[in-house]
Amino acid sequence: MNEREKKKRVFGAIASLCIAGIFMMETKASADQVMLHETLPVYETINNQQVWIGALMKGVVYAAANGTREVEFGNSKVTISLDGGTVTASSAPAELEADDTIITKKQQFIFNRMSTDREPMAILNRNVRFPVTGKTGGWYTVNVGGQEGYIHQQSVEEDNGIPVLMYHHMLESPENTVFYNNSMVIKVAEFQKQMDYLKQKGYRTITMQELESYLRHKKNMVGKAVVITFDDGNISTVKYAYPILKEYGMKATQFLIGGQLNQKSRPWDENTLQYIGFDEAAVTSDVYDYQNHTLGMHLREPIGGLPYLQTKTYEEIKNDFLAAGERIGRIYDGDSARVKYLAYPWGQSSPQAIQAARDTGMTMAFTTETGNVKLGDDPYLLKRQGVAPRHTMEDFAAKLDGTY
Known part of the structure; x- marks a missing residue:
């Protein structure tokens, strides 16, 4: 034979x-x-x-x-x-x-x-x-x-790694709002097109837990795997992104600013920012996993403009991470242990921030440095692929392939 x-x-x-x-x-x-x-x-x-x-x-x-x-x-x-x-x-x-x-x-x-x-x-x-x-x-x-x-x-x-896509805010027509030309605000139609592409090409969205298991050599993984993340917790990701993701059976992670997390979101206004509340989180947890974007460290120093995570002490950062975890953990009936993934504000960390992340039970932390995630990467300096209005579908495909 x-x-x-x-x-x-x-x-x-x-x-x-x-x-x-x-x-x-x-x-x-x-x-x-x-x-x-x-x-x-x-x-x-x-x-x-x-x-x-x-x-x-x-x-x-x-x-x-x-x-x-x-x-x-x-x-x-x-x-x-x-x-x-x-x-x-x-x-x-x-x-x-x-x-x-x-x-x-x-x-x-x-x-x-x-x-x-x-x-x-x-x-x-x-x-x-x-x-x-x-x-x-x-x-x-x-x-x-x-x-x-x-x-x-x-x-x-050859494997160029798993893409972790990063989004922030989306509107139907940002050009008609105060967010015109804002690099963090994409059109809903573009997001829809990108999710269509993932579906058509056979990509599977994986959770943070699955990504962590893979990186810890505890899980085999398909080639066409992708992680979707949203930073800040803008309510537009509930209004627009959630129905699209749910329709396709996709999962995503929301990195919430704990200090902006109230009982419910303020009324919708496309010319200002509103944030996800506990009420909205409760009805979207079938798609979204809610994680840590600090409690009050999403700020810069008034003089010099350095991010708080680069200027504050280890103790200040540690206490912030713990407080954010406790607050976001209320989404999970007070189980703050479920909040163990972090996105650094503006993607910028420091030795004291990394140590604080380790010491507060964080097991993975993400930057905004462009690139895909591979076995052997530092779990506290993981790369992502930011998606902005300037990116074409060819750019999007390259980000998935790890060639952007």
Whole structure:
């Protein structure tokens, strides 16, 4: 049987398994090894959907972690069940934390060697991010179940990172308001067009929690993943953006200025700024995750114009972060522990701000520096892709690709 016929037969079997949804298997396990008697798909939950990532192969012996049935697969581990069922991702981080990644362009095998007598040891679905440990000739090396595997470069593309889009305010016709020529205010029609593009191109919006799990090597991720964020908590993001996002089943994060968070928003006026209140947050939490943009540090010094996060002391910043978390946590019935992601005002931080973020339980913090997020990035200096009125759809596509 040639390689093409072999691939067709295995992928056909995988397709049947995916449709069936339940997989019976007979598994041999020791303290160190697991061997499957059926080829089994591996799934990951992304934005509340089960996504097929790839498969472990029948007859292949995989190394199990620490005497368990956890097998290294990509950016995390999968747990093998002895009594049948799917192979699901666990929350355990991969032991070999490779930071360079590729994205698959099609379904493909991971092979056990590069020579012509190679045999498949695992399968990857198309549009999957997968960490690589190196490159030899035209082959990328990867880790699967403690073994070295190989993927040919023709089947993949280099990964430029996950785009974290940044928005602020939007209006239907900003040119007819005091916000004319404001670089932070886009047209609603442009936002609609951008979300249409994400949907048409097959992007999945992921949550901050999913991004964090990926960066901590606890989660496998699709190639077309995007994070959507809004800074400041302008009510226009409820009035205009929320219905669009909800229609498409998308998720987004709101970084709120805690000092602007009152019971309800002031009446709508397109020539002034109004902010989301507790009432609005309560009815939009199915789409929005509400996080920290400081309580009262979204200010600059009157002389010199430096941001407060660069001039205030560690204690002042720490107390501000804590107070903001407590206030925003009221959205979650007082659970301030859920408020653990931060966007620095104007994207500008300082050593004392970063330390305060760490010490107050923040686990990721975002700047406004242009770029995409990659494995190995400093979690307290994460980049974003700002979207402004001047950006064309070509610019938007480049931001998603990490080439802007």
